[in-house]
Amino acid sequence: MKSIIFLIIVSFSTGAHAYIDPGTASLLLQGLIASMAAAMATCGIYFQKIKMFFGGNKHNVEDQEKEQ
Amino acid sequence: MSGASSLIDMGSFRDPSGHVFEFSNRIYRTINQSAQNDYEALRDSGYIDHLIDDGWLVDTNEVNSKDVPASVSENAIYIVQHKKVPLISYPYEWGFNTLKKAAIFHLDFHLKLLSEGYNLSDATAYNVQFIGSNPVFIDLLSIRKYQQGEYWLGHRQFCEQFLFPLLLRSIKGIPHNSWYRGNLEGIPLLEFYKVLPKTSLFSMNMLFHVIMQAKLQQKVINDGSINGSSSKVKEKAKITLKPLPIASFKQMLQGLRKWITALTPKDMGESSVWKNYHIENTYDIKSTEVKRTFIAEFIQLKKPKMLWDFGCNVGDYSALSLKHGADYVVGFDIDQNALDLANSRAEVEKLPFQALYFDAANTSPSQGWGQNERKGLLERGNADVIIALAFIHHLAIGRNIPLDKIIDWMLSFAKAGIIEFVAKEDPTAQILLQNREDIFPDYNEDFFVEYLSAKAEILKSTKIPDSCRTIYAYQVKN
Numbered sequence: 442m443k444s445i446i447f448l449i450i451v452s453f454s455t456g457a458h459a460y461i462d463p464g465t466a467s468l469l470l471q472g473l474i475a476s477m478a479a480a481m482a483t484c485g486i487y488f489q490k491i492k493m494f495f496g497g498n499k500h501n502v503e504d505q506e507k508e509q
Numbered sequence: 510m511s512g513a514s515s516l517i518d519m520g521s522f523r524d525p526s527g528h529v530f531e532f533s534n535r536i537y538r539t540i541n542q543s544a545q546n547d548y549e550a551l552r553d554s555g556y557i558d559h560l561i562d563d564g565w566l567v568d569t570n571e572v573n574s575k576d577v578p579a580s581v582s583e584n585a586i587y588i589v590q591h592k593k594v595p596l597i598s599y600p601y602e603w604g605f606n607t608l609k610k611a612a613i614f615h616l617d618f619h620l621k622l623l624s625e626g627y628n629l630s631d632a633t634a635y636n637v638q639f640i641g642s643n644p645v646f647i648d649l650l651s652i653r654k655y656q657q658g659e660y661w662l663g664h665r666q667f668c669e670q671f672l673f674p675l676l677l678r679s680i681k682g683i684p685h686n687s688w689y690r691g692n693l694e695g696i697p698l699l700e701f702y703k704v705l706p707k708t709s710l711f712s713m714n715m716l717f718h719v720i721m722q723a724k725l726q727q728k729v730i731n732d733g734s735i736n737g738s739s740s741k742v743k744e745k746a747k748i749t750l751k752p753l754p755i756a757s758f759k760q761m762l763q764g765l766r767k768w769i770t771a772l773t774p775k776d777m778g779e780s781s782v783w784k785n786y787h788i789e790n791t792y793d794i795k796s797t798e799v800k801r802t803f804i805a806e807f808i809q810l811k812k813p814k815m816l817w818d819f820g821c822n823v824g825d826y827s828a829l830s831l832k833h834g835a836d837y838v839v840g841f842d843i844d845q846n847a848l849d850l851a852n853s854r855a856e857v858e859k860l861p862f863q864a865l866y867f868d869a870a871n872t873s874p875s876q877g878w879g880q881n882e883r884k885g886l887l888e889r890g891n892a893d894v895i896i897a898l899a900f901i902h903h904l905a906i907g908r909n910i911p912l913d914k915i916i917d918w919m920l921s922f923a924k925a926g927i928i929e930f931v932a933k934e935d936p937t938a939q940i941l942l943q944n945r946e947d948i949f950p951d952y953n954e955d956f957f958v959e960y961l962s963a964k965a966e967i968l969k970s971t972k973i974p975d976s977c978r979t980i981y982a983y984q985v986k987n
Contacts, residue, residue, distance in 0.1 A: 466698070466726035467665040470717070471761070472750035475660075478757045 522878070526650045529591075530581050536593050537577055538569075539585035544650050548587060551652060556627070560646075565618055567638070567647045568592035591647065595815065595837045595861075596890050599883055600634040600670065601690035602865040602873060604848035605678050605774045608685065611637040612671035614644040616766045623759055628655040632663025634670040634695070635883075639863050641837075642856040658752025661761060668718055669695035672765065675772050676719075680706065682775035684845050686866050693877055698723055714768045777846055796973045800980060801829055803971050804896065804927060807982045808833040811925055813893035817841065819869065819919075820900035824851035827862050830896065839892075840864035869900075870908045887921065895919060895926035898980070902931040905952050906941040912951050913960050920964055924985040930957050932977035954979060 521529040526544030530537055540548045551557050552571070560566035572590045574582040582588055600608055611634055619629050629651050636648040661667075673696040674685030681704060688696055702723035709715040804826055808816070812834045818827045821840025830838055842848055842864060851864035867873070867886070875885040897919060904910045919926065931938050932954060933947070958981075961967060965983040972979050 464662065464665045465729045466722045467668075468660055468750065469725045469729070470722050471660045471664065471753055474757050474761070475658075475751040475753040478754045479751050 522882070524650060527585070530577075532577055532581070534593070536591040537572070537581075538589050538591060538649065539582060540587040540589065540650065541584050542586055545586045547653050548650070550654060551627075551649075556625070557649070560652075564643065565621070565646055566649065567594065567645045569649055589649065594638045594640055594645070594647070596839050596863075597638060597884070598863070598865055599690075599873065600674070600695075601686050601693075602867065603686075604845055604852060604864065604866055605675065605684070605777075606849040606852055607639065607863075608634070608671065609675055609769060609772060610642075611639075611644050612667075612675065612769050613766060614646075615667070615671065616762050616769070618646055620759060620762050620766075622652060623655060623755060623762075626655050628653050628659065629663060632661075632667035632670065641859075641861045641863060642852060655755070657755070659758075660750070660753050661758055664761070665698065665722070666695075667765070668722065669697060669701075671695070672718060672769065673698070673701040675769060677701070677704070678774045678776075679772040680709075680775060684866075690873065690876075693883060698726055714764065718765070774845070774849075777849070793975060796976055799971060799973055800898070800929075801826075803969070803980050803982070804829055804898075805833045807927055807969070808835055808894070811894050812836075813925075815839070815890070815892045815894075817892040817895045817922060819895060819897040820903070821851055821864055822847045824854050824860075824862060824864060826896055826898055827851070827864075828854070828858065828860060830894075831860055831862060835894070836861065838862045841867040841869070843868050869904055870910060891921075892923040893925065895923040896928075897926065898929040899931055899937065899978070901928060902935070902938045902941065902952075906933075906938060906949060909948075912949075912957060916957075916960055916964065920985055925983065927980060927982050928961075929973075929978055929980045930954055932979075935977040938977075 518529040518531060521527075521538075525541065526547075527539045527541050530539075557566065557569060561568055569589050569591050572588050574585060574588050577588055600611070603611065615632060615634075615637055619632075622628060630653050631651055633648075636646055636651060637644050638647050639645070674689055677683050677685050677688070677696060685696065698719075702719060705715070705719060709720065808830045813830075814836045816827075816830050816835040816838045818824070818830070818838055818840040821827050821842050822844070824838075824840050827838040827840045838861070840851055840862065842851070843866065845866070848864045848866055851862075854860070855862040855864070872886040873883070875881055875883070875888055877883045901912070901915050901919075904915050905912050916928075919928065933939070933942065933949070933952060958967070961981065961983060965985045967981055967983050969982045970979055
């Protein structure tokens, strides 16, 4: 009986806000920045590789890759 | 145990790493085992002393646990003593410029810590206090070692406690105080989001810190609703994120700093900066002189360590009191623009003076957890001398508070003071009365003198020339 009541209560709960850490959105937002920063770093390497393909300095790219 | 808990400042009870308590008029902080390593690292590297010397952190020194009652030190590894700030104030008692100053201070402090390998575990505005116009950080235990790639855990808190309240005034012209005092943790993200104008979409800062955060928050709430499947909830709760480069972390703080620095109240703008306002004042010189001399003599006699100026306006009489021997003045006023001017004056003239927002008919109560987390004005401190110039008629006629109750209330804050009685015939009282019935038979000077004399000794009184005002100095009988 108790479990039925529990199920009824649970299934009628709409937004259980109390269970949500209020800072999650902020963390997701910063995660976005982190991903963008990571993507830009990767793009940087590819950009260097393209530059190298067109006669850039090979040395620089290797340095960059070591830093990553 | 009840003795120990009564010593603990309820504002610090949430922190498991230590708590604050007051004993023999001194402020102490316990440091428990969970904060031991962080504290030792900070102390042994001399970093705490460096922060204190540079004025970032409130004066702190380690004391022997035998100096304090055993009941409060039982779980503590260390006990430190903090210098007492003249009056603890809360962000809902700050004017716009004070909150803005605290926000910029918090960001600067955080940026400094990050540059030197440290981080802050939160971003609560209650950790910033003011000594005169200078902000100081009071929570030693919020300072932690920075771990590479970590996130700004206090971002949402910073937004709700600093950014949104400032934006509310800056965009909408609504002072933050009432909303903040109602919620205590600032202005909630999803509520603030609802008052944003549509044009906010065009601001990158708004888009990032408010709109996107609110949308994500909404999404998290919608997705995270409990639907009977606990495994699903667990799965949602776990988020794996890429490390945040320190450069991006700092950029967030610097971006906010730049944005907040440019914010001004919508209804005021640049006029909130102190620029020799007293020269533009139109008071009659002779009557002002009489009033100033009266106050100066009384302050010289009493030499108060702490003076409260009720209805301080831009701080003319606060500054005068400081000049004549008061050590520290806290001004109170309901006028937001006057507050900002008074605080700007304290900064420009380097005065030990701060002006706080208050509605005299509804001063800050004790509230929060257990109705004791944030203290009421009366519970936080009192003054040696109080001055109330051109003030009580606002309460008596403007707010229907009986005169005897006003006098009792004033005497509860300080044993000595100056009150200016403004008669009904005075032009300013006439303005208050012009559109209403005069229901104040007891608001007259005879009753004022009779009631005040019963409670205190009237030391001196002087009629202000060419006016319907008399100024009284009193001392409560022991």
